[in-house]
Amino acid sequence: MSPRATLSLTVNGKRRRVSVPPMKRLLDVLREECSLTGTKEGCGEGECGACTVLIDGRTVNSCLVPAVQAAGATILTVEGLARGARLTALQEAFVGMGGSQCGICTPGILLAAHELLRRKRGRVPSDPEVREALAGNLCRCTGYQRIVDAVQAAARPGPRGVKRPAAMARHRPSARAREHR
Amino acid sequence: MRAALSTLTVARPRDLAHALRLMGGGGGAGRPTPLAGGTDLLVYLNAGTHTGRGFIDLWGLRELRGVRTTRRGMTLGALTTFSEIREHAALARRFPALAAAAAEVGGRQIQNRATVAGNIANASPAGDSLPALMALDAIVHVRSVRGSHAVPFGALYRGYRDLALAADELITAVEIPFAPPRSVQFFRKVGTRRAQSISKVVMAGVLRVGRDGCVDHVRLAWGSVAPVTLLSGRAEEALLGAKPSRMAAALARDALMDDIAPIDDIRSDREYRLAVAGNVLEQSLRAADPRFARS
Numbered sequence: 397m398s399p400r401a402t403l404s405l406t407v408n409g410k411r412r413r414v415s416v417p418p419m420k421r422l423l424d425v426l427r428e429e430c431s432l433t434g435t436k437e438g439c440g441e442g443e444c445g446a447c448t449v450l451i452d453g454r455t456v457n458s459c460l461v462p463a464v465q466a467a468g469a470t471i472l473t474v475e476g477l478a479r480g481a482r483l484t485a486l487q488e489a490f491v492g493m494g495g496s497q498c499g500i501c502t503p504g505i506l507l508a509a510h511e512l513l514r515r516k517r518g519r520v521p522s523d524p525e526v527r528e529a530l531a532g533n534l535c536r537c538t539g540y541q542r543i544v545d546a547v548q549a550a551a552r553p554g555p556r557g558v559k560r561p562a563a564m565a566r567h568r569p570s571a572r573a574r575e576h577r
Numbered sequence: 578m579r580a581a582l583s584t585l586t587v588a589r590p591r592d593l594a595h596a597l598r599l600m601g602g603g604g605g606a607g608r609p610t611p612l613a614g615g616t617d618l619l620v621y622l623n624a625g626t627h628t629g630r631g632f633i634d635l636w637g638l639r640e641l642r643g644v645r646t647t648r649r650g651m652t653l654g655a656l657t658t659f660s661e662i663r664e665h666a667a668l669a670r671r672f673p674a675l676a677a678a679a680a681e682v683g684g685r686q687i688q689n690r691a692t693v694a695g696n697i698a699n700a701s702p703a704g705d706s707l708p709a710l711m712a713l714d715a716i717v718h719v720r721s722v723r724g725s726h727a728v729p730f731g732a733l734y735r736g737y738r739d740l741a742l743a744a745d746e747l748i749t750a751v752e753i754p755f756a757p758p759r760s761v762q763f764f765r766k767v768g769t770r771r772a773q774s775i776s777k778v779v780m781a782g783v784l785r786v787g788r789d790g791c792v793d794h795v796r797l798a799w800g801s802v803a804p805v806t807l808l809s810g811r812a813e814e815a816l817l818g819a820k821p822s823r824m825a826a827a828l829a830r831d832a833l834m835d836d837i838a839p840i841d842d843i844r845s846d847r848e849y850r851l852a853v854a855g856n857v858l859e860q861s862l863r864a865a866d867p868r869f870a871r872s
Contacts (some may be wrong), residue, residue, distance in 0.1 A: 440623050442616055445686055462612070532684015
């Protein structure tokens with residue numbers, strides 16, 4: 397007989413009750429009980445950040461959080477960023493600027509960047525700030541520069557005061573990216 | 578092999594007293610393992626290297642949270658996370674070596690969960706906050722149903738991953754006395770890459786050059802260069818009372834080679850660690866006081 401715990405948690409604004417083994421990984425609860433498969437498993441040991449979600453506004457590796465510690469918590473996964481078909485400025489910037497390639501790291505990186513932009517409250521984070529905030533997320537495709545560019549672009553105010561990745565249409569690569577051409 | 582997570586049990590104590598009763602009940606193999614941020618324990622469970630079947634989830638215990646300032650220093654609740662340490666302005670001002678260590682423990686995701694007492698209890702010689710706590714003469718507060726006591730950081734580790742605590746004891750807080758006025762703190766971690774790496778060499782120090790121009794307070798604590806986090810007593814002795822100079826730094830470096838005993842392992846080798854520890858010491862001394870660069 398395996399032990400079970402009945403927990404309620406709020407995932408992407410929706411209240412959920414799940415009955416799971418208490419030490420089941422939050423990653424697996426999200427993917428299996430909540431059918432939210434946007435959250436990916438990479439290393440399963442807290443090194444790669446692919447499974448990053450927000451608990452009460454802070455990033456965690458969901459492969460290292462036991463289900464019991466998510467009881468009563470508010471969780472944001474990549475599925476909770478967009479409003480229906482309307483992507484966030486951050487997501488638009490990733491799409492428009494090549495911030496995503498194979499895509500496995502993208503959900504985790506979006507959430508880590510989301511936390512950073514909220515912490516910056518409208519200020520454009522510097523290159524080192526973005527890299528520091530994303531230090532816990534590994535990407536093996538992009539070389540990171542386009543990710544950094546996209547995060548900064550998403551923080552720049554666009555026309556009519558709406559935050560938009562203005563650089564999307566006329567993407568000017570950073571000095572560093574140009575060097576690599 | 579990965580542990581069957583579905584068979585593990587978790588007790589969720591209402592308060593600290595309840596947690597201590599749970600820690601005290603049922604000795605031997607039945608004793609549950611305290612669980613804080615989980616950033617080490619879940620890795621061991623996923624890898625199959627932790628064999629305990631029962632856990633006590635401490636995460637919800639408010640008595641183990643919060644940072645208090647007293648006249649003599651600051652006291653961190655056991656569950657203070659590395660993010661909280663980074664973001665606490667007074668902590669960062671008073672204990673820059675600890676704040677610097679907190680910023681280099683894993684990535685943000687780890688810092689948001691990993692706790693100061695968890696890093697201590699995990700007892701890895703590579704734990705990044707441990708040299709900072711040791712150099713700052715931290716005191717670890719411990720409780721059980723039998724009572725409470727305080728353990729100076731220097732007496733905490735008896736050997737490799739061997740913590741000087743009884744099986745029923747919980748770390749409740751870490752007290753850090755203010756460093757001497759006008760002292761300088763430093764922290765340096767050397768890993769394979771800047772972020773998300775486990776240390777090859779990690780050190781923290783506190784140094785003060787007195788009004789007479791001689792070193793009158795020095796602590797140099799090291800990780801990943803011995804079975805336990807340790808103070809380099811011979812290097813400290815070489816510096817204490819000395820006037821800062823290139824020669825004094827070189828003598829301290831020579832003395833350090835007898836303090837530390839690094840090994841070859843998956844992350845680095847003995848020769849590299851000896852060389853890097855010596856470099857880190859001389860660089861840190863020069864950064865703390867430029868006279869260490871002059872002859």
